[in-house]
Amino acid sequence: MPRIFDPHIHMTSRTTDDYEAMYAAGVRAVVEPAFWLGQPRTSPESFYDYFDGLLGWEPHRAAQFGIQHFCTIALNPKEANDPRCLPVLDELDRYLAKDRVVAVGEIGYDSMTPEEDEALARQLQLAIEHELPALVHTPHRDKATGTRRTLDVVRESGIAPELVVLDHLNELTVGMVLDSGCWAGFSIYPKTKMSEDRMVEILREHGTERVLVNSAADWGRSDPLKTRKTADAMLAAGFDDDDVDKVLWRNPVAFYGQSGRLELEDPKPDEAATFQGNSIRRGGA
Amino acid sequence: MAVTTASPPDPRTALDPTAHAWLDESTTKVAAKPAALRRLFPAARRRCGHGRLTEHWTVDEAARAVLLIALPLRGQPLADEVTLLHRHGDPAEQRAILRTLPLLDLGDLALPLVRETLRGNDTTLIEAALGPYAAAHLADAEYRQAVLKCVFCEIPLDRVSGLDSRADRELARMLADFAHERIVAGRAVPPDIRPLVLAFPDVIGGRAELQHALKEEG
Numbered sequence A: 001m002p003r004i005f006d007p008h009i010h011m012t013s014r015t016t017d018d019y020e021a022m023y024a025a026g027v028r029a030v031v032e033p034a035f036w037l038g039q040p041r042t043s044p045e046s047f048y049d050y051f052d053g054l055l056g057w058e059p060h061r062a063a064q065f066g067i068q069h070f071c072t073i074a075l076n077p078k079e080a081n082d083p084r085c086l087p088v089l090d091e092l093d094r095y096l097a098k099d100r101v102v103a104v105g106e107i108g109y110d111s112m113t114p115e116e117d118e119a120l121a122r123q124l125q126l127a128i129e130h131e132l133p134a135l136v137h138t139p140h141r142d143k144a145t146g147t148r149r150t151l152d153v154v155r156e157s158g159i160a161p162e163l164v165v166l167d168h169l170n171e172l173t174v175g176m177v178l179d180s181g182c183w184a185g186f187s188i189y190p191k192t193k194m195s196e197d198r199m200v201e202i203l204r205e206h207g208t209e210r211v212l213v214n215s216a217a218d219w220g221r222s223d224p225l226k227t228r229k230t231a232d233a234m235l236a237a238g239f240d241d242d243d244v245d246k247v248l249w250r251n252p253v254a255f256y257g258q259s260g261r262l263e264l265e266d267p268k269p270d271e272a273a274t275f276q277g278n279s280i281r282r283g284g285a
Numbered sequence B: 001m002a003v004t005t006a007s008p009p010d011p012r013t014a015l016d017p018t019a020h021a022w023l024d025e026s027t028t029k030v031a032a033k034p035a036a037l038r039r040l041f042p043a044a045r046r047r048c049g050h051g052r053l054t055e056h057w058t059v060d061e062a063a064r065a066v067l068l069i070a071l072p073l074r075g076q077p078l079a080d081e082v083t084l085l086h087r088h089g090d091p092a093e094q095r096a097i098l099r100t101l102p103l104l105d106l107g108d109l110a111l112p113l114v115r116e117t118l119r120g121n122d123t124t125l126i127e128a129a130l131g132p133y134a135a136a137h138l139a140d141a142e143y144r145q146a147v148l149k150c151v152f153c154e155i156p157l158d159r160v161s162g163l164d165s166r167a168d169r170e171l172a173r174m175l176a177d178f179a180h181e182r183i184v185a186g187r188a189v190p191p192d193i194r195p196l197v198l199a200f201p202d203v204i205g206g207r208a209e210l211q212h213a214l215k216e217e218g
């Protein structure tokens, strides 16, 4: 069975059934980027409670199912447009210093507003200061233009391109991202974004270097097993076990390993562990 | 200096030269500029390691204690800084802060952190909160509730500071009633409550089964 590292998944929105199924499919490590919740937050404090969950409760939940959980922290592009949320930028310094934070993210563009410009540039500087990689979301609307503009901002920031992944790419944006020296991220979704078969074609054409494949599973229609399904599709298309291991394990380890904080141990499911008194495995004591 | 009484165990004995130098430099920075702690405090665990140092302290907790003690603050300004570190801290940082409270010149200003922890259910944090600081500052009713909570959460009572002087008849009564409930439910009575109840034998009253359960050995 392949070992799998999902470099982008929002476990906060997922159930313990998902954790069980992911473990059974070979997932042993995940990175959960800070993003928006599907409905707006209206104060910075909501972000801090969310960040605390990404650093405390969620790694604990994951560990009980044999999965290591790390996170990325940022003010996401959508909410960078809300003046009520902007004070979060001033507190990021504290959170970017935490042990389990392996990148700044998700940052990037949603609607390409001046506010988003400002938040993106500022958070790329924070990545440089904290010597962290950056996870950059590319916009769903006007993707090619948005990706080009993102690459310009990355270049102007001075951050090393190998420390940056541009995510949610497709056939039309992968070329310019790989040419820039940045990493190329692909979110495999049931309907939108990218399918596992299209992903296999992209790997055939562009190779397996600097490529990350994720499920980006969240509160919307999505599938936390898309990483494994992509591995299976690769094998069916003639890639070998080593290619699969590179794309679905060694690449994300290499990318987030640049943080110096990716402490990959070998967690074992722990029936007895409790956090804040809640054993996740209910039905016991 | 933020220190009042005892010191933490010295983490430097467990540090390699690089970590040792980092801790010394960081201590100097914090002493010169308290705000420097906001970045250095979270980094301490990966810089210094997190192995066990003594029975009650890990290396990261002791290193973080050294950094907190270096704060050139006392009283309210110290409490404000510590409260913010706690509010934005991950679980390992919060544990270190709670363990260090008795070593800081805070009076009772950090009691809200102890109370918040006691409302939660993370046993590692509760244990860290119930050191000498809580023993010195919690009101009687709060202290008794904290001990009872430990019994419920199965935190060994030898981890709770101050029982020798603070365990009173009312606590003994609460624990005796708790034991009685357990017996009626057919469940085991934790052995470490026995000495606390038996110090006030009258709280057992005429309850023979309770008497029996608390007196039996092992």
Ligand SMILES: [Zn+2]
Pocket (backbone or CB within 6 Å): A008, A010, A033, A035, A106, A216
């Ligand atoms: Zn996402």
